Amino acid sequence: xxxxxxxxxxxxxxxxxxxxxxDLADVALVGIRTRGVVIAERLAALIREAxxxxxxxxxxxxxxxxxxxxxxxxxxxxxxxxxxxxxxVEGRRILLVDDVLYTGRTIRAALDALIDYGRPxxxxxxxxVDRGHRELPIKADYVGKNLxxxxxxxxxxxxxxxxxLDEVMLEEGA
Amino acid sequence: MTAVAPVTALRGRHLxxxxxxxxxxxxxxxxxxxxxxxxGERTIKKVPALRGRTIVNLFxxxxxxxxxxxxxxxxxxxxxxxSLAVSTSSVVKGxxxxxxxxxxxxxxxxxxxxxxxxxxxxxxxxxxxxxxIVNAGDGMHEHPTQALLDAYTMxxxxxxxxxxxxxxxxxxxxxxVLRSNLLLLRKMGASIRVTAPRPLIPAGxxxxxxxxxxxxxxxxxxxxxxxxxxxxLERMQTLFLPSLREYFALFGLTADRMALARPDAIxxxxxxxxxxxxxxxxxxxxxxxxxxxxxxxxxxxxMAVLYLLAGGSED
Numbered sequence: 001x002x003x004x005x006x007x008x009x010x011x012x013x014x015x016x017x018x019x020x021x022x023d024l025a026d027v028a029l030v031g032i033r034t035r036g037v038v039i040a041e042r043l044a045a046l047i048r049e050a051x052x053x054x055x056x057x058x059x060x061x062x063x064x065x066x067x068x069x070x071x072x073x074x075x076x077x078x079x080x081x082x083x084x085x086x087x088x089v090e091g092r093r094i095l096l097v098d099d100v101l102y103t104g105r106t107i108r109a110a111l112d113a114l115i116d117y118g119r120p121x122x123x124x125x126x127x128x129v130d131r132g133h134r135e136l137p138i139k140a141d142y143v144g145k146n147l148x149x150x151x152x153x154x155x156x157x158x159x160x161x162x163x164x165l166d167e168v169m170l171e172e173g174a
Numbered sequence: 175m176t177a178v179a180p181v182t183a184l185r186g187r188h189l190x191x192x193x194x195x196x197x198x199x200x201x202x203x204x205x206x207x208x209x210x211x212x213x214g215e216r217t218i219k220k221v222p223a224l225r226g227r228t229i230v231n232l233f234x235x236x237x238x239x240x241x242x243x244x245x246x247x248x249x250x251x252x253x254x255x256x257s258l259a260v261s262t263s264s265v266v267k268g269x270x271x272x273x274x275x276x277x278x279x280x281x282x283x284x285x286x287x288x289x290x291x292x293x294x295x296x297x298x299x300x301x302x303x304x305x306x307i308v309n310a311g312d313g314m315h316e317h318p319t320q321a322l323l324d325a326y327t328m329x330x331x332x333x334x335x336x337x338x339x340x341x342x343x344x345x346x347x348x349x350x351v352l353r354s355n356l357l358l359l360r361k362m363g364a365s366i367r368v369t370a371p372r373p374l375i376p377a378g379x380x381x382x383x384x385x386x387x388x389x390x391x392x393x394x395x396x397x398x399x400x401x402x403x404x405x406x407l408e409r410m411q412t413l414f415l416p417s418l419r420e421y422f423a424l425f426g427l428t429a430d431r432m433a434l435a436r437p438d439a440i441x442x443x444x445x446x447x448x449x450x451x452x453x454x455x456x457x458x459x460x461x462x463x464x465x466x467x468x469x470x471x472x473x474x475x476x477m478a479v480l481y482l483l484a485g486g487s488e489d
Contacts, residue, residue: 082212113221117216
């Protein structure tokens with residue numbers, strides 16, 4: 001996917017969000033660090049430009065909720081960064097945003113992390129790319145692109161704000 | 175100071191001394207503590223990061239603040255914890271330190287947080303134990319997590335450690351807090367002045383990077399940070415101090431003396447404070463004091479240390 005494909009995918013997702021959530025008063029976006037946050041902010045901008053609403057955006061770091069700690073007893077610990085959610089999730093409809101949906105383990109961790117902040121009315125999942133190979137019963141509500149992959153490949157999402165350019169690449173060898 | 179390349183892990187298995195940490199590792203601990211601080215501000219102050227790990231707190235010396243701080247840090251990371259205080263353990267029945275620790279190790283804990291009256295006790299345990307050891311204060315040697323939380327507090331209030339002028343006043347001779355702080359502050363580029371009555375200034379303190387001053391006025395002049403150390407009343411007989419009143423008159427931190435420091439200077443104290451001995455109440459409770467922030471930050475910094483050590487390295 002190049003920059004214009006990514007742009008069109010996000011525009012379509014923003015449109016679907018508006019269609020499915022008539023009243024946006026209690027809707028908020030929460031991106032999973034790092035690139036999920038960038039995507040969440042772009043979606044918020046698209047919805048604002050459509051004149052619909054200014055949705056709050058939070059960022060979630062899921063490092064402390066990962067389930068693979070105990071599997072690498074001698075490896076270094078993953079880097080922890082801050083979660084920054086400046087609104088109450090209690091009773092809100094949350095749109096959880098990530099770049100790639102793969103095994104589902106990141107989303108499982110994110111759901112645990114999010115629910116520790118309160119009880120949202122609902123959580124919907126937004127991803128730019130769904131590459132399949134789920135290991136948990138998790139499904140996205142909004143998908144930018146379904147990308148059939150093999151487990152030995154890796155999907156690299158690069159975004160302007162973090163990587164200097166917009167692209168999604170399928171690379172051989174994980 | 176030249177910028178240090180960031181690291182993502184600690185090299186050592188244990189935290190025994192600030193001397194073992196590089197500036198990049200210290201920065202990693204402080205950055206991780208930033209994330210841990212946010213956990214403490216939530217309604218549900220708990221994350222599952224150390225679920226299933228067992229941490230034993232072995233305190234062979236009395237401690238309220240440090241032990242409570244470690245226990246809260248461990249619980250916020252979901253570790254299973256147990257605290258042993260000396261008075262309730264079999265140490266009072268004559269068991270040696272190594273026997274006590276061997277018995278605890280036989281029950282397979284993952285980490286031991288140890289405070290002991292002998293300098294070097296933690297090093298000795300680290301050579302022998304499978305568990306990771308965190309030094310919570312060993313004799314007159316070191317108290318590394320205290321220096322890390324002090325550094326965290328300075329960075330939070332001043333935005334940096336590099337280039338800060340730090341004045342340290344009090345019992346320099348017996349203080350493990352001082353030793354750890356000198357090591358850390360020097361590594362991170364701060365300059366340090368110290369002062370105390372003559373008998374409490376250890377020989378060779380210049381070699382640790384501190385400039386000794388004759389008066390508190392000289393030490394505090396233009397400082398960004400004024401750190402007071404506790405006068406250890408239980409050591410009074412050996413301190414050759416004529417009286418506490420005279421100590422306060424000569425070395426106590428009063429509002430007048432604090433006025434010599436920079437207007438935005440902060441006042442720190444590792445606790446427990448002796449009001450009216452090393453610090454006047456009006457300063458301890460004044461707007462420049464960050465003493466309770468130090469305590470609050472202690473939990474976040476200890477969470478960071480425990481989390482990072484739980485990953486560990488190959489050696």
